[in-house]
Amino acid sequence: MLIGILAGLTTGALWGLAFVAPRVVAPFSALDISVARYLIFGVVSVALMVLPQFRPTGLSWRMLAVGLALGAVGTFGYFLAISYAVLLAGAVLPPLITGTAPVLLAIVANFRERSLPWGRLAVPLLLIAAGLGVVNLASLQESATGEVGRLLGGVALSVFALLMWVAYGLANAVVMRAPDAPDALRWTGVQGLGCGALALLLLPAISMGPAMPDPDSAATLRFLLWALGLGVVTSWVGTYGWVVASERLPMALSAQLIVAETVFGLIYGLCFEQRWPTAAEAVGGLLQLVGVVVAVAIFSRRRIMPEPQTP
Template sequence: MLLGIIAGLTTCALWGLTFVAPRAVAPFTAWDLTIARYGIFGLACLVLMIDRRFRPAGMAPSRLLVGLLLGGAGYVGYFVSAAFAVQLAGAAIPPVIVGTMPVLLAIIANIRDRSAPWQVLAFPLMLIAVGVAIVNIATIRTADPSTKATITLGILASFVALAIWIVYGLANAAVMQSADAPDGLQWTGLQGIGAALGSLLLLPLASFDLVDTASISDVANFAGWALLMGLGGSWFATWCWVIASRRLPLVLSAQLIVAETLFGLAYGFSFEARLPSSAEAIGAALQFVGVCAAVATFSKRPIRPVAKFISRMNASQRRPHER
């Protein structure tokens, strides 16, 4: 179990980098980082496929297409949305909004299966809503009037990232719940190639002019972050999560996902060299407690449909992040 906890926290620590990496690579842009990150991810997956254990062999053409599309749309779409969210809205808002994902997936499962009374969920859901609202309202109120529109766009980008994450998660879970579910690492490799192909579509948006104007230190910094996000935040994080989901009970592995929010906030505030404001701290704490309470409510109920749904989600999650 200790190895599972370490692996799960490692995954969340790497996924949390999604909320600081786009700002850390300046003067390079989020487009540049997306292209480099997923190009490296896809290349790593191709190299691993030299070993037949990593090859998605025996999959139907339709399944291969789904895997490529999930990688292209899910990974790239999520990371681009999250990247612009942190650039526009700052350190606190995006991790708090995206951090509601475990509960929203459980709610979707509950709507479908009616496995938990809604009155039991009312209190944790209220905590989450209040926490998210406090962070958003406080950030907008304290912002300079000229930046309020920018922050609002960042909030919208955060919700877009959350929506992409959920749609990806549901589609991915449907594949992993099928009778002929693919091997986890083979499925990850296929999606890694899809993410690389999807990132190629962004090449026209790359900052090619920086090749001549960026300093050597800027290029080295960008290369380091691209390698970290491509190899660490994508492939290695997924592998760690597979280990965690296989070694930990559902009640623990589901709640470990919430650690991504804490890592994301910590990275963001460290990057901005500041402590969270009282409103940010209170709002994030309410959201964290609410998510933990809601996930625990689902996890401790002996209802198979929801338990199976969340367990499959835990075993099959691949982040744009990053994850």
């Protein structure tokens, strides 16, 4: 279990970079960094399959399709949505919104297992809703009239990214907790193939023409270094860490570790903007964090996912 917890926390620290990457690589677009990152993820996955332990042998066609879809939609789609959300809404709102994923995953699991009275979830859910409300209202009040539309667009994309994260987390947990679960290395590679395939299809859509930065400029070098780091470390190592966490931990516990992504995302974003959080951001974030912790404490007393049954 300790290995699973450490793997989940490491993944949170790596995936939290998604909340700052699209701003660091400007003037390149969020689509540019997404395609470059996941193309590298795919290339690394293919290269590693030279070694037998990385090849997706023994997986059914159905399992391969699920893995490819998780990579292409759950991973690539999530990063693309959150990248544009950060560009529209700033560094604080998106991670706070996606930070509700642990509670949503726990709620979905409770719907499936009916292991906890819904009345016990009222307090954490109200705290989380209050935290999001404080930050959103403050952001809307402080925004100029022309920026409200951008802010609402960023909030909508953050919610969409949250739903994709929840779907990805559920599907990945179900696969890795099944009696015929694939090996973690092979499963990571399959998701990498899904990401790489989608990135290859989107390659013609990236920045072209005279508006593209000079290949020898500092901006281009920064973009390439970030794409390489995100593709190899954040994508491959991060995905492998989450697969290990999903394999070794019940969904109730692995879901709680998503909080690490939110915390690191907030830290990275505020460091990039070189500022402390505003009063509303601090209060809203604290309310949400307390709500998640309360929910974690409630669900940690019960196992909401039963051990897999042997056929």
